[in-house]
Amino acid sequence: MSDSPLHFLRAGPPPPKVCLLPDALFFTRAISVAADTPAADVATQVELALESLAPFPIAQLYYGYYHPSGATAALIFAAYRRRVTAEQTDLWNEADLVLPTFAALLGAPLAPGTTLILTHPESLTAVHAAAEGPVQIFTTALPAATDEASANEAALAAAKAELLRMVGGSTTVLDLATLPIAQAAASDGDFTFVAGELNSRLPATIAANLDVRDKAALVARRRGLARDVMFWRVAVGCVVALLLMGLGEISLSAGRATWQKVRLVQLAAQRPTVEKIMNAQALATRIEDLSTKRLLPMEMISVVAAKIPGLIRFSRVVTDAKNLERVTIDARTDNSGEITLFKTALEALPEVAHAEISSQRNAPGSPTTTFTLTTTFKVGAVKSAVTTAP
Numbered sequence: 001m002s003d004s005p006l007h008f009l010r011a012g013p014p015p016p017k018v019c020l021l022p023d024a025l026f027f028t029r030a031i032s033v034a035a036d037t038p039a040a041d042v043a044t045q046v047e048l049a050l051e052s053l054a055p056f057p058i059a060q061l062y063y064g065y066y067h068p069s070g071a072t073a074a075l076i077f078a079a080y081r082r083r084v085t086a087e088q089t090d091l092w093n094e095a096d097l098v099l100p101t102f103a104a105l106l107g108a109p110l111a112p113g114t115t116l117i118l119t120h121p122e123s124l125t126a127v128h129a130a131a132e133g134p135v136q137i138f139t140t141a142l143p144a145a146t147d148e149a150s151a152n153e154a155a156l157a158a159a160k161a162e163l164l165r166m167v168g169g170s171t172t173v174l175d176l177a178t179l180p181i182a183q184a185a186a187s188d189g190d191f192t193f194v195a196g197e198l199n200s201r202l203p204a205t206i207a208a209n210l211d212v213r214d215k216a217a218l219v220a221r222r223r224g225l226a227r228d229v230m231f232w233r234v235a236v237g238c239v240v241a242l243l244l245m246g247l248g249e250i251s252l253s254a255g256r257a258t259w260q261k262v263r264l265v266q267l268a269a270q271r272p273t274v275e276k277i278m279n280a281q282a283l284a285t286r287i288e289d290l291s292t293k294r295l296l297p298m299e300m301i302s303v304v305a306a307k308i309p310g311l312i313r314f315s316r317v318v319t320d321a322k323n324l325e326r327v328t329i330d331a332r333t334d335n336s337g338e339i340t341l342f343k344t345a346l347e348a349l350p351e352v353a354h355a356e357i358s359s360q361r362n363a364p365g366s367p368t369t370t371f372t373l374t375t376t377f378k379v380g381a382v383k384s385a386v387t388t389a390p
Helices: 007-011 039-053 086-090 149-167 204-210 215-292 297-305 337-347
Strands: 018-021 027-032 061-066 073-080 097-100 114-119 123-128 136-141 172-175 181-183 191-195 198-202 313-320 323-333 352-362 369-377
Touching: 027 039, 027 136, 039 061, 039 073, 061 204, 097 204, 114 149, 123 149, 136 149, 198 204, 297 313, 297 323, 297 369, 337 352, 337 369
Parallel strands: 018 097, 114 172
Antiparallel strands: 027 073, 061 073, 114 123, 123 136, 181 191, 191 198, 313 323, 323 369, 352 369
């Protein structure tokens, strides 16, 4: 029977890509650290310690350190870069974490006096939880294998006994049957390893310090990963938003017919009342206009006539009740140059919004020029003339 299509969802995320390096490549040291030292200062102290302890410049080392929060000591481990092969470093580009094999077990809850033994193809490693300070790391090489299985088993047992003698003070010994294997972690950035029945959990902040790759490259890689995670979350948010909008549109479409029908019924029921209100409002506006606004033709002509040059004469005046602020005057003059002066004089008046000259023409064989002057006053600028009885 084939697996369900949703099997990958039940299985959860895949385990992270971890590159475990042979323990024999690294030397380890423990340095004292004040309990309240900031994380950035701990990294600086580690670099200073490596510069004084290592026979090579720090730029030629792959190194990392283990320092849980509040600990008074840090475990440093470093390897000479030339001892790491190109085949090993080629695997690092796609790895989420690169560290010595023993470092994968530093997150295991070990009681003081407990010693873990890891068996590599060519070496043995002992991880000893001391009563004080950080764990201690001991590494010893294995003798070359022979064709006799019994001889190899005897040599391995002797090497383990010698390693435990070198460690000293072991109250509990756990001889791990397998090397650590990375498991899927519950939180982003955390790492979980299993070796037999032993579980080791490394939080993201501690795992970052254990990584032995070039520190500048690690910083750039973590920034890129953070950017990718942000883009991924934005993309997921957009997809979720589109799905929600789609569901909302479907819901609206399903209820749109009923809603539209109800709306039309309400509009039909309210239309007579609305029309009655609008008619009453229009009538009230018309009554107000008739009572408060009047066409003032004489007053507008008086304003215009005050600026007439000597040769211009009016022949017809037209006003419109639909536009109470406009007066149109047909005029003539024997001096066409006065027309522009007349228009300019009118536009200079504070009451006038603008003046326009049109239909300007000369009579054949006559010096007389006829034109039409349309003057638009500003609203409320022309006042009614007040007369008093004698």
